Amino acid sequence: MSVRMAPPLPLILLLMISGVSGYYWGWSVSYSPSHICALKDSTVIMRCTYTYPTGYKIKKVFWTKGPIKEGVELLDLSNDPEYSQRLQYLGDKQQNCTVRLSHVTLKDSHMYYFRFITDDPGGKWTGAPGVTLNVTDLQVESPKRVTEGDSVTLRCKSSCALTDRATFIWSRNSQPLTERRDRNNELLLQSVRREDSGRYSCAVDGHTHISPAVQLNVMYPPKSVSVSISPSGVIVEGDSVTLNCISDSNPPAEISWIKGGTIVGSGRIYNISKISSDGSGEYKCKSINEYGEKYSDNVTLNVMYPPKNVSVSISPSGVIVEGDSVTLNCISDSNPHAEISWIKGGTIVGSGRIFSISKISSDDSGEYKCKSINEYGEKYSDNVTLNIM
Incomplete structure (x- = not known):
């Protein structure tokens, strides 16, 4: 902060020109709080009061941002295109210098200062240090891979601790999780199931900003293994027949085909072109991944000839x-x-x-x-x- 006045005493003039900060003989600016952590896209209120000696009249008040350099004129943010539509001065020309900044972005993270100019040519004052504004977005922290049955904690993280009390809300695949709200920014999933897989995002209640979605990948062994046959009707010698192994697993399973007790093929699709009478019999598929294995029921190929x-x-x-x-x-x-x-x-x-x-x-x-x-x-x-x- 600095003050420039034209007092009669040379020593006093020297002190004022030298840029003394804080309170100086009736000149002061105070901010409450002096550090703000705000969520992206939110509205910030920077509360501020100021004092000056009696006998002066306020000609101009404005907010500016750092850094402050000696000899460089301070920019009135209300004239800055990046701020003019978002900045609203709520104070007066007496004691209140509160300002509101809406739709804050990550680029708005700066130190902001209030400056007032009196009717005296030397009566100028900038409240330094000012208000430190940190703007944060939200990020979901999640394990990349979990196994069915595990307990999993997802965290909604910000780069700084939000100044306003925050109630966190969660969604999966853009659908709210039964209006679940968690004050400690954590979502606990006990004994996760495959249905818990999806893209999770978090937000703060009452705010529009939503974190980028993060995929939760739940691993599980093969289940619901079955075989479909095409064509599904009568099969005649010489027809082409396709057996499809349907298996639900994560990661995808390796498939092998068994006729009787003999492995006859691999892959999700088993194709028999120009089937012969020898192709008749009972078939099943085996689905296996690193978490387990499962066999389908037998299906019978009854080849007519x-x-x-x-x-x-x-x-x-x-x-x-x-x-x-x-x-x-x-x-x-x-x-x-x-x-x-x-x-x-x-x-x-x-x-x-x-x-x-x-x-x-x-x-x-x-x-x-x-x-x-x-x-x-x-x-x-x-x-x-x-x-x-």
């Missing part, structure tokens, strides 16, 4: 004598099961997988074959000869 490998067996297999009982068995591989008919020469003589002749006669000698048929195709066995002795 026409008859194949059709043949006839004869019992007894040796010499057949008139009067013996003879059984012909039609062996056929198909899905679904085929209908069987028996043909001797060009005549159908029976049906069913087993064709039995009791007390065979010489008339039964000849060539026999079976016909196997289902909705996907048909096939004949080779001829077999019954030679009756």
Whole structure:
């Protein structure tokens, strides 16, 4: 602070020109408080009072900011484009020098001073040291990775301790956490679940500034593991079939495919192009990450195909004598099961997988074959000869 007056005594004149701070023979400026920590985008009130000797009249009052340099004229902030729309003087030209600064930004962090000028050419005074204003934003401090079941504390941090009493509020994915408010700027999540994953931000109740969102990543082992099959209807030999392993886990799991007890593939998608009858069977997928593993239930691939490998067996297999009982068995591989008919020469003589002749006669000698048929195709066995002795 400095005062410049024109008193009659040379010694007094020397002291005043030298820039004495604080209170000097009736000249003073006081600030309450002298240090302010304010939240970005908020409004700050810098309370201030001043005194000066009787007999003087105030011609001009204004606020300025540091640094103060000798010989450099102090700038009236109300004329500064960065402040003119945001600064409002609430005081008077007697004792009150309070000012309001709205929508503060991080760039507003400075020391601010009140200056008044009297009607005497030497009666000028700047209240130094002034008000130190620190403007802070909010940042969420969170562990980068947590495991399901852990207890986690998130902190809403500022670069300085807010001057005004603050009530902190929290949100996840831009949704308020059931209007939760925490006075000690901490959010405690006990026994976190996968549903607690998300982007967390904090704010101070009654203020517009919101912290940048921070991702909370909850790790957990595979769960809800299942298999889907495409196409979902009837599968016919020659079709392309895709099995998809659906698994919920964090981090993503490694997938392997098992048919029976054998690993047959890996990756979330298992594709079988031109599936054959050998592709029928029970499949399941195994989902594993560093936190655990889980198997899906078995799913059955039931591949439809026409008859194949059709043949006839004869019992007894040796010499057949008139009067013996003879059984012909039609062996056929198909899905679904085929209908069987028996043909001797060009005549159908029976049906069913087993064709039995009791007390065979010489008339039964000849060539026999079976016909196997289902909705996907048909096939004949080779001829077999019954030679009756």
